Amino acid sequence: MARTFEMTINGQRVPADSYVExxxxxxxxxxxxxxxxxxxxxxxxxxxxxxxxxxxxxVSDERRAEACRAIAATLIxxxxxxxxxxxxxxxxxxxxxxxxxxxxxxxxWTSFVAGQSLPVKVLEDGPKSRIEQHRxxxxxxxxxxxxxxxxMIAIWHIIPAVRTGNTVVIKPSPFxxxxxxxxxxxxxxxxxxxxxxxxxxxxxxxxxxxxxxxxGKIVFTGSIPxxxxxxxxxxxxxxxxxxxxxxxxxxxxxxxxxxxxxxEGLFWGAFxxxxxxxxALKRLYVHDRVFDRTCAALANFAxxxxxxxxxxxxxxxxxxxxxxxxxxxxxxxxxxxxHGGRTLLGGTPxxxxxxxxxxxxxxDVEDGTRLVDEExxxxxxxxxxxxxLDDAIQRANGxxxxxxxxxxxxxxxxxxxxxxxxxxxxxxxxxxxEIAPHVPFGGIKQSGxxxxxxxxxxxxxxxxxxxxxxx
Ligand code: NAD
Numbered sequence: 001m002a003r004t005f006e007m008t009i010n011g012q013r014v015p016a017d018s019y020v021e022x023x024x025x026x027x028x029x030x031x032x033x034x035x036x037x038x039x040x041x042x043x044x045x046x047x048x049x050x051x052x053x054x055x056x057x058x059v060s061d062e063r064r065a066e067a068c069r070a071i072a073a074t075l076i077x078x079x080x081x082x083x084x085x086x087x088x089x090x091x092x093x094x095x096x097x098x099x100x101x102x103x104x105x106x107x108x109w110t111s112f113v114a115g116q117s118l119p120v121k122v123l124e125d126g127p128k129s130r131i132e133q134h135r136x137x138x139x140x141x142x143x144x145x146x147x148x149x150x151x152m153i154a155i156w157h158i159i160p161a162v163r164t165g166n167t168v169v170i171k172p173s174p175f176x177x178x179x180x181x182x183x184x185x186x187x188x189x190x191x192x193x194x195x196x197x198x199x200x201x202x203x204x205x206x207x208x209x210x211x212x213x214x215x216g217k218i219v220f221t222g223s224i225p226x227x228x229x230x231x232x233x234x235x236x237x238x239x240x241x242x243x244x245x246x247x248x249x250x251x252x253x254x255x256x257x258x259x260x261x262x263x264e265g266l267f268w269g270a271f272x273x274x275x276x277x278x279x280a281l282k283r284l285y286v287h288d289r290v291f292d293r294t295c296a297a298l299a300n301f302a303x304x305x306x307x308x309x310x311x312x313x314x315x316x317x318x319x320x321x322x323x324x325x326x327x328x329x330x331x332x333x334x335x336x337x338x339h340g341g342r343t344l345l346g347g348t349p350x351x352x353x354x355x356x357x358x359x360x361x362x363x364d365v366e367d368g369t370r371l372v373d374e375e376x377x378x379x380x381x382x383x384x385x386x387x388x389l390d391d392a393i394q395r396a397n398g399x400x401x402x403x404x405x406x407x408x409x410x411x412x413x414x415x416x417x418x419x420x421x422x423x424x425x426x427x428x429x430x431x432x433x434e435i436a437p438h439v440p441f442g443g444i445k446q447s448g449x450x451x452x453x454x455x456x457x458x459x460x461x462x463x464x465x466x467x468x469x470x471x
Contacts, residue, residue, distance in 0.1 A: 003032040005181040007041060007200060010048035011193025013185065014041065016201075022178055025091040025319045026309040026354040032089075034177045037201035039208060042169070045197040046214050049140040049167035052194030057137050057165040061117070068114035068163050070190040072107050075155075078186055079103045084311070086151055086179045091318040091355070093310035097272050098318070106155040106183075109453075112437035113159045116458050123466075130469050135462040137165030138240055139216035142209040144230065146222045147175035147321050148276040148377075153244075154180050156452050157219045158187070158196060164461045168196045169215070171205050173222075175322045206230070213237045217461065220244070221278070224400075224446050231449070242460050243449040244442065246375045247403025248282045250396035251432060252418060253294055254389070254409030255287040262408050262430060263297035269406065269432025271302070271359060274317050275379040276325070279404040279441075281432045283372050285396060288387045295363060295383060299345050302359045307379075309354070319355040320378055326355035329378030336362050336371040336382065346380070367395050375401070389418070397423045402445035406432040425451070 002021070006013040016035030024031050056064075075082070083099035092098040118135040125131075143157035150172055161168050172180035177200040184198040199205060206226075210218045211233035217240035220230045227245040234241055251269065253259065259266075269281040286294045307317040320326040326349070333347055346360030360380035365372055371382045386392040396405060405424035409415050419427045425443045428434065435441050435453070442451030451457050 002030045005032050005178050007035050007198055008184045008188045009045045009197045022089055024088050025321050028353045032178045034200050037199040041199050042208050045169045045199045046212055048194035048197055049169050050214050053139055053167045056195050065114050071187050072110040074186050075107050087310040089176050089178050091321050093315045093318050096316040102152045105152045109155050109437045110159050113163050130471055132467045134465045136465045141166045141168050142215040142218045143170040144206045144220045145172050147173040150176040151179050153221050160458045160461050170198045171209050210234050245448045247278050247447050248375045248401040249404045250283045251281045251406040252392050253286040255289040256410040257408045259290050259294040260297045263301045265431050267301045270381045271379055276377050279433050284383045285386050285392045291385050329357050332371045332376050333380050336365050336369050339369050341365040393421050400446040403443040403447040
């Protein structure tokens, strides 16, 4: 019998009137039943968070740090269960850069944020005045998450909010709600009732959360079009906003690159989580002089990476998470082929029940082709030939996206010069898609608003309050 999951509101497990089946994208088997929450559930969750804020904001900083450490301990204890569930509903492998890795990230981020602090800054301590800058929690934080790294992204939203004295209502993606439901049940058990609540259901709930007058901040990770809707609905009550949106990260391989040595980094930069990663490498510009060698090295490395059901040992890549994304990747590769694109590897969906699309390398494509211009969010990488570096930089920058970018080569001076000219929130040199809890991360242009992580990331869950007194 499939397991039935429940929402957590005000520390209680809350069932719904109806449930939806969540299926494993690798084989379409039933993973569990997800409650379809309603507007009433959302209202109850926001009311519980609003009520809990009154006392949680007054709890000492040290107690809140302790609570985050207790969350980390719970996550460690339940890693096997949560990782298994994540593999079943998201599709990513248990091993490699998969579910256990994601749970490791959850623990790492939680522990790091537990140790962060927001000390009072003394701005002036003179003969006339003492002026202090304090950081205050905002109130109820609404968190809306996507389906690609559902647990880690939930942790990125929740832990800094809770650490700084806010309370949370999270609405996970309808594609991957189960892991979040279980994780919040566990987290909620070590916190006072109402500090963290979860409501699941259709997209509409996200719209209701982001327009709710009692929500003070929305932290949203997802696509650019939805991010714009969130921003519009948040405007009504002037909510604080952090938006982590889509990317179409360009990487430039310079003529002096040792491509055989760099192939592994290029591969995982692009294909981590079967390409379903916001800050993955999504367009590869390779200099004419090393073009053939780069293609050969990438194809050689890629051909040794096993893809399959994530619960089977040995697989390092899984399926696309859902049918919509699967169809989109097929459509983009077919479009590239119809415009002269050549598939060096892959290019045809794999047979079977699951949403498996093979590792695909497409050459003979240019800017102007959808696979190059749009965020594919799947295991199909366009490799574009260039001969003039200025032109490659211009093409890399000539987009609405600005999440990450990278440059690969040997001469440090040139690498630094190109890195400085690339327009993105993060520019990597000889690597891609590496993030860390102490390093601010966010997109420029339409890839986002604000940053997560680091000091700036935690400050985004607070407002500034000045206390100005005469001496
Ligand atoms: P999506 O925008 O379709 O959905 C994201 C979330 O928004 C879901 O929970 C969904 O239910 C909710 N939602 C849908 N309509 C809404 C509305 N009108 N108001 C409020 N919420 C609404 O994105 P997705 O397909 O789940 O995720 C893939 C996208 O996320 C990709 O573009 C990817 O690049 C991006 N992403 C970005 C980052 C980052 O840190 N920049 C990280 C992961 C994913």
